[in-house]
Amino acid sequence: MNSKRGRNFRLALTRSSPVFFGYVILGLGYGLYMHNLGFSFWYPTLMAATIYGGSVEFIIATLLTQHFNPVNVLLITAVVGFRQFFYGISMLTKYPHRGWRKFLLLFGLTDETFVINYSLQVPDDCDETSVQAWITILDYAYWVLGAFLGGFFGATFNVQVKGLDFVMTALFIVLALEQFMQEKRHISSLSGVAITIGCLLVFGKTYFLIATLLLLVAEYYYFYRRHQKGGDRA
Template sequence: MNTNTLINKYNSKKHTLKKAFMAAFPHTIPIFAGFWFLGLTYGIYMNVSGFSFWYPMCMSVTIFAGSIEFITVNMLLGAFNPVQALAMTLMINARHLFYGISMLDKYKGTGWKKGYLIFGMCDESFSINYTADIPEDVDRGWFMLFVTLLNQFYWFFGSTLGGIFGSIIHFNTEGLDFVMTAMFVVIFLEQWLKDKKHTSALLGLGLSLICLCAFGSDNFIIPAMLAILGVLTLLRKPLEKEADSL
C-alpha cells in the first residue's frame, strides 16, 4: 500500500467523522443546558457531602446514570450493601431494558462502537438516536456514537466543574441535598401530566406509603419497588387495554 493510498484513506475517514459530528452536534445542543446544570448541581452536592471533585468526575465516566449517581452519594455515606445497590440500580434503570430492545436493529452493523453505544445509552441519547432522521450520506454508527459521546461529555463537564467549584467557592448550601428529591418529584409530575389515566402513578404512591409504614423510612425503598413491579406485572394486561382505549 503506497503513501497516496494511505493519505486518501485518512482523508476519507476524517471527512466521514467530521460529517457525522456536524450532523450529530445540533441534536445535542438542547441536552447541553440540562445536563450541564444538573451535572453542576450533582458535583456541588458531592462536594457538600464530603467528596472531592475526583468522585463526580470518575463516576460520570464509569456510571453515567444521573439518578443512580445522586443515589450513590447516600450509598457511599452509608453501610456497605452491594445487594441493595444492585437492586436499586436494576429497579431505577429497568426502563433501559426496553430501550435496548428498541435499539437492536439500529445498532446492527456498528462494529466496535456497539459496546459504547450500549453503555452510554441514557434517556436523551436514546430519544435522539431512535428518532433522528440521519442523512443518507452520514455514517449511522458514527452519528449515534457522537450523540452518545457528546451527551456524556456534557454530564462529565458539568459534574466535574461542580465538584471543583464546590471546593473553591464557599456559599450557603443549606437545602442542596434536597436536589435528588426535587429531581424525582419533577420526573413524577412530568409523567403525571403526560398520562391521561393515573392508575400506575397512584398504585406507586399507595404501595410506597404502605411499605413506608410497614418497613420504616430507612428500609422501605426496595420492598416498595418490588411491590410496584409485582403489582404492575399482574395488572399489565388491564393497564395496556386502558391505554389502548384512550
C-alpha cells in the same frame, strides 16, 4: 471538515446540543450535591464516568455515606435502571448488533440519549450509526464535564439559578410532542402518559416506572394476540 466524518460529527453536535445545556446543569447539581456530602471532586467525576446514569449516581452518593451493603447497591441500581432494558429493546433495530460501537452505544444509553437517538433522522450523506455514536460520546462528555465542574467548584460556584434544570423537562416535552405529531396512531403515546400518571398515583415515586413498563408490555401483548387472531392491530 466537509468530509463524511465531518458531516456526521456536525449533525451529532447539533442534535446533542439541547442535552449539553441539560447535562451540564444537572451534572453541576450532582457534583455540588456530592461536594455538600463531603466528597472530593474525584468522586462525582469518576462516578459520572463509570456508572454514567444520573439518578443512580445520586442514590449511590448517599449510599457511600452509609454502611457497606453491596446487595442493596445491586438491587437499587437494578430497580432504577429497569427502564433502560426497554430502551435496549426499542433500539434492537436501530443499533448495530456487534462490534465496539455496539458496546459504546449501549453503555451510553441514558434517557436523553435514547430519546435523541431514537428520534434521529439522518440525511443520505451521513452515516446513522456514526452520528448515533458521536451523539452518545458528546452526551457522555457533557455529563462528566458537568459533574466535574460541580464537584470542583463546589462552594465557590454557589451562584445557582433556581429552575434552570427545567430545560430537561422542556426537552422531553418537545421530543414527545414531535413524536406525537409525526405518528399516525396515538395509542402508544396516550397510553404511556395515562398509565404513567395512574401508576405514579397508585405505586408512588419509587416503583411507578417499573409498574408502567410492565403494564405497557401487557398492553402490547394484548394487541399482539388480537392481531394474531386476525383482529385489528393498534
